Amino acid sequence: MLIVLRVLVILAAVAIGLNVLAFLVTGERRRLHSAWRITRWSIVLAAIFFGLMVVERILSPQL
DSSP: HHHHHHHHHHHHHHHHHHHHHHHHHHHHHHHHHHHHHHHHHHHHHHHHHHHHHHHHHSSOOOO
């Protein structure tokens, strides 16, 4: 499970970096908007994931 998350984080970072690089090369604003959209969704999904981890930790029986 953690391997999948790491791969997704790396892919998101690469996608953001490539979009910013494409913006710097071409000057197209849509590339910058795309990078921002990927960043926002990554933050939202990370918050949901960590929120679920906290809920699981609270609800799980103590060992």
